[in-house]
Amino acid sequence: MKKFLNSPDTLLEESLDGFAAAHADVVVAGDERKFIRRRKLSRGKVGLVSGGGSGHEPLHAGFVGLGMLDAACPGHVFTSPTPDQIVAAVEAVDQGAGIVLIVKNYEGDVMNFDMAAELTDGRCSTVLTDDDVAVERSTYSTGRRGVAGTLIVEKMVGAAAEAGTPRDALKTLGEAVNRRTRSMGVALTSCTPAAGKPNFELGENEMEMGVGIHGEPGRRRMALASARSIAEEMLGAILGDLAPKRGSEAILFVNGFGATPSIELYLLYREAARIVEAAGLRPVRSLVGSYVTSLDMAGASITVSLLEGEATKLWDAPVHTAALRWGV
Amino acid sequence: MKKFLNSPDTLLEESLDGFAAAHADVVVAGDERKFIRRRKLSRGKVGLVSGGGSGHEPLHAGFVGLGMLDAACPGHVFTSPTPDQIVAAVEAVDQGAGIVLIVKNYEGDVMNFDMAAELTDGRCSTVLTDDDVAVERSTYSTGRRGVAGTLIVEKMVGAAAEAGTPRDALKTLGEAVNRRTRSMGVALTSCTPAAGKPNFELGENEMEMGVGIHGEPGRRRMALASARSIAEEMLGAILGDLAPKRGSEAILFVNGFGATPSIELYLLYREAARIVEAAGLRPVRSLVGSYVTSLDMAGASITVSLLEGEATKLWDAPVHTAALRWGV
Numbered sequence: 114m115k116k117f118l119n120s121p122d123t124l125l126e127e128s129l130d131g132f133a134a135a136h137a138d139v140v141v142a143g144d145e146r147k148f149i150r151r152r153k154l155s156r157g158k159v160g161l162v163s164g165g166g167s168g169h170e171p172l173h174a175g176f177v178g179l180g181m182l183d184a185a186c187p188g189h190v191f192t193s194p195t196p197d198q199i200v201a202a203v204e205a206v207d208q209g210a211g212i213v214l215i216v217k218n219y220e221g222d223v224m225n226f227d228m229a230a231e232l233t234d235g236r237c238s239t240v241l242t243d244d245d246v247a248v249e250r251s252t253y254s255t256g257r258r259g260v261a262g263t264l265i266v267e268k269m270v271g272a273a274a275e276a277g278t279p280r281d282a283l284k285t286l287g288e289a290v291n292r293r294t295r296s297m298g299v300a301l302t303s304c305t306p307a308a309g310k311p312n313f314e315l316g317e318n319e320m321e322m323g324v325g326i327h328g329e330p331g332r333r334r335m336a337l338a339s340a341r342s343i344a345e346e347m348l349g350a351i352l353g354d355l356a357p358k359r360g361s362e363a364i365l366f367v368n369g370f371g372a373t374p375s376i377e378l379y380l381l382y383r384e385a386a387r388i389v390e391a392a393g394l395r396p397v398r399s400l401v402g403s404y405v406t407s408l409d410m411a412g413a414s415i416t417v418s419l420l421e422g423e424a425t426k427l428w429d430a431p432v433h434t435a436a437l438r439w440g441v
Numbered sequence: 442m443k444k445f446l447n448s449p450d451t452l453l454e455e456s457l458d459g460f461a462a463a464h465a466d467v468v469v470a471g472d473e474r475k476f477i478r479r480r481k482l483s484r485g486k487v488g489l490v491s492g493g494g495s496g497h498e499p500l501h502a503g504f505v506g507l508g509m510l511d512a513a514c515p516g517h518v519f520t521s522p523t524p525d526q527i528v529a530a531v532e533a534v535d536q537g538a539g540i541v542l543i544v545k546n547y548e549g550d551v552m553n554f555d556m557a558a559e560l561t562d563g564r565c566s567t568v569l570t571d572d573d574v575a576v577e578r579s580t581y582s583t584g585r586r587g588v589a590g591t592l593i594v595e596k597m598v599g600a601a602a603e604a605g606t607p608r609d610a611l612k613t614l615g616e617a618v619n620r621r622t623r624s625m626g627v628a629l630t631s632c633t634p635a636a637g638k639p640n641f642e643l644g645e646n647e648m649e650m651g652v653g654i655h656g657e658p659g660r661r662r663m664a665l666a667s668a669r670s671i672a673e674e675m676l677g678a679i680l681g682d683l684a685p686k687r688g689s690e691a692i693l694f695v696n697g698f699g700a701t702p703s704i705e706l707y708l709l710y711r712e713a714a715r716i717v718e719a720a721g722l723r724p725v726r727s728l729v730g731s732y733v734t735s736l737d738m739a740g741a742s743i744t745v746s747l748l749e750g751e752a753t754k755l756w757d758a759p760v761h762t763a764a765l766r767w768g769v
Contacts, residue, residue, distance in 0.1 A: 115629040115648070115739065117668040117705040119712075127668075128704045131711030135695075135727040170703040301443040320443070340445040340455075367463075372700035374737050375498040376456045377445040383459030384447075399463040403731075409702050409739070411443065438767055 114305050116409075121308035125167055125189060132174055136435040139178045147194075148202035149174040150184040159274045159283055160184070160206040162237075163215040163267060164199060165222055166191040168306070169326055172264065172405045175436030181271035182215075182434075190306050190408070191327045193221035199229035203237060211236050211280040215267055215287065217259025218243040238280050240287030242266050244296045244416065246354045247323030247331045258325050261368040261405040262294035265418045265428075268437065272430035273423075293421060295355050297347040298414035300324035301337070302372065304407045322346060326370070326407045326414075340377075344384035347415045352392050357419055359393030364428060366416040369403035373411050378402065385415050398428055404436060442633050444737075449636035453495055453517060460502055464763040467506045475522075476530035477502040478512040487602045487611055488512070488534040490565075491543040491595060492527060493550050494519040496634070497654055500592065500733045503764030509599035510543075510762075518634050518736070519655045521549035527557035531565060539564045539608040543595055543615065545587030546571040566608050568615030570594050572624045572744065574682045575651030575659045586653050589696040589733040590622035593746045593756075596765065600758035601751075621749060623683050625675040626742035628652035629665070630700065632735045650674060654698070654735045654742075668705075672712035675743045680720050685747055687721030692756060694744040697731035701739050706730065713743050726756055732764060 118124055126146055133142040133149065140149050148164070163173040164186030173185035184202040186194035203212050212233070216226045218241050230237040243254075244262030251258055270287045278286070300321040303311035312328035315321060320338070323331025338346075357363070367382040369375070382401050389396050397420065405414070420428070431440030446452055454474055461470040461477065468477050476492070491501040492514030501513035512530040514522035531540050542565050544554045551569065558565040571582075572590030579586055598615045606614070628649040631639035640656035643649060648666070651659025666674075685691070695710040697703070710729050717724050725748065733742070748756070759768030 115646075115665055117629075117671065117701065117709045117741065119667045119669050119708075124704070124708060127711050128708040131707035131709070131714070131729075134714050135707065135710050135729045168702075168704065170707075175703075301445075318443075337443055339447045341447050343445065371702040372737065372739070373445065374699040374734055375503075375731070376452070376496065376736070379459035379463065379498075380447075380452060380456040381445045381459070382463050383455050386459070386462050401459075401463045403703070406702055408704070409700065411700070411737070413445065440769070441767075 116307055118307055124307045125187065129187060139433060139435060143201060143205055147198040148184045148186045148205065149177050150202065150205055151177055154183065154206055154208055156208050157210055158208055159210045159280045160208060160212045161215060161271055161274055162199065162202050162206065162212055164194045165217055166193060168408045169406050171436035176264065176267050176434050178434035179441060180275050180430055180432035181267055181437065193225045196225045196228040196232060199226055200232050203229065203233050207236060213270060213280060213283045213287065214239045215263065215270065216241050217263055218256055219253045219258065220255065221253065238284040240266065240270065240284055240291065242291050244291060244294045246295050246350045247297050251325055252329040253327065260296045260298065260326050261366060261414045261416045262296045262418060264404055265294050265364060266290045268432065269424060269427040272427040294416060294418040295351045296414050296416040297350050298324050298412060299343055299347065300328065300410055300412035302411040304328050304410035306408065324412060326405060328407060340381050341384045344381060344388055344415065348385060348388045351415065351417050355417060355419065357394055362395045362397045362420040363389065364398040364400065364418040364420060365389055365396035366400040368405050368414045368416065370410040370412040371403055371406035372409045373413055378413060381413055389417060444635055446635055452635045453515065457515060467761060467763060471529060471533055475526040476512045476514045476533065477505050478530065478534055479505055482511065482534055482536055484536050485538055486536055487538045487608045488536060488540045489543060489599055489602055490527065490530050490534065490540055492522045493545050494521060496736045497734050499764035504592065504595050504762050506762035507769065508603050508758055508760035509595055521553045524553045524556040524560060527554055528560050531557065531561045535564060541598060541608060541611045541615065542567045543591065543598065544569050545591055546584055547581040547586065548583065549581065566612040568594065568598065568612055568619065570619050572619060572622045574623050574678045575625050579653055580657040581655065588624045588626065588654050589694060589742045589744045590624045590746060592732055593622050593692060594618045596760065597752060597755040600755040622744060622746040623679045624742050624744040625678050626652050626740060627671055627675065628656065628738055628740035630739040632656050632738035634736065652740060654733060656735060656738065668709050669712045672709060672716055672743065676713060676716045679743065679745050683745060683747065685722055690723045690725045690748040691717065692726040692728065692746040692748060693717055693724035694728040696733050696742045696744065698738040698740040699731055699734035700737045701741055706741060709741055717745060
């Protein structure tokens, strides 16, 4: 376990301080680093608040800024933020139009965001993401897990919020985007928290198909396969679930888990693009990079999000965050 | 060695095809994938062409687009592109105002870009980058190596070219930016090409201080140290060399080598920012991410670039490439 680190106890706060300093034009850290929020809030806009365990950077703090989130609450590594953190974020960014909470479907997150919603007197609506088709139940979740597709929900709901959409409609939109967004991941290596041992063990020639973003078990442990056959298995599951009409337009998102270099992610993108095209989809928007990670895990996920209704316009709308930026 | 791969023999071409497909709005691949070029060229603008061995992605193809490079020539992994590739790129992007070649100081690159310059009848000027303060001579270089600071040279010369600056002035600018840009790197692990063994060996508790981006030896092999003391050693060397005036403004760039997650890069940024501020510098611009990589190496480099003259304006100018985008 070799990391850039002073002490495991101070990793999170030091990293957050570095993040806030590097992106001081866009964000500020809240008191006691309970949350990262936008530097400039807009009076009358619905606020978007997300968060979750750390170790998935740039998710979520890297998506705070114009056109995306208003605040993100970082829990300790792979640990939900506390209700206290979430309430503080809601208080800090509510501009009179209420808040939409975007929550990945893990039991701890759901519980703590629900508690924060109760403590803030009806000012919050919740969108739950559960885009991972790998398993129906996992170590930390009942029902499907929320993974990389959460980025797409945050981008589209963020764009709509920026355009003045009211809270109820944002919740409806977020749930619709989540339903047409599906993901699956594979781990080539485990991940190792700063304080401890690898989260799980993988043999020299093994991979975990359908892995979760905390290293939770997926569908099966299997021998390392070619990029092509990995992409085929993941997209078989995704497209089987989405059952898109031929000719549908989609975002194709290949996401690295933290330790996979971009030369490999682009190779995987090529395989994925060929497969979705052969299935009659048109990948008219793409995203390739390490956006929803699992510390230092080598591995990747593939996400397909169908572009229906206003979705393309919402995806293309200006965004200015630490990790996603265009149009501004 | 676990990678997303079909065959080591087809890795590069498949990855380039994926890159060109994912960013088809910005780039196109040349015949036989000799180069990646901008989709839209501007008549009368000086063309910027760079390139080098693959394995450093997103450098250089990820920096092709508005406000940065016109073309990038990818050699095989850690191998210079051929003169034939570079000539093809020059022919493809020359819009009547000549070409500036931006070349990292490695013997193979220098030789092949020089040969291409000779073969194109005086249409090319060359800017050589050698920002790595670690060593004065290395496995593949005489004199200092060109590393992560090359990105900053490409950005600033690219912005000036976009603004209509002529070829001679671009060469002068590029050399000036290179002189005030200094870098140093450290490896926590080796890197492993698809076809082979790790490039070098590092013990369980060792790091290579001053490593090159191909895993070339640096200043010394030493026991893993804290992020703070790593940053102190690297910035001691960088600031000792730059000898900046107190109060100078600078870009502070923390670059991951491929397998280092962003939670660690931001922690390192925090340490670096504190050190440069204590030395009287003002890090008014920042960049944190894996931009100039060494395949799957865990490690990072720190670059300081002094913002003199028009440099801040050139850095802030719009850029639209696969890996860097703002203002558009």
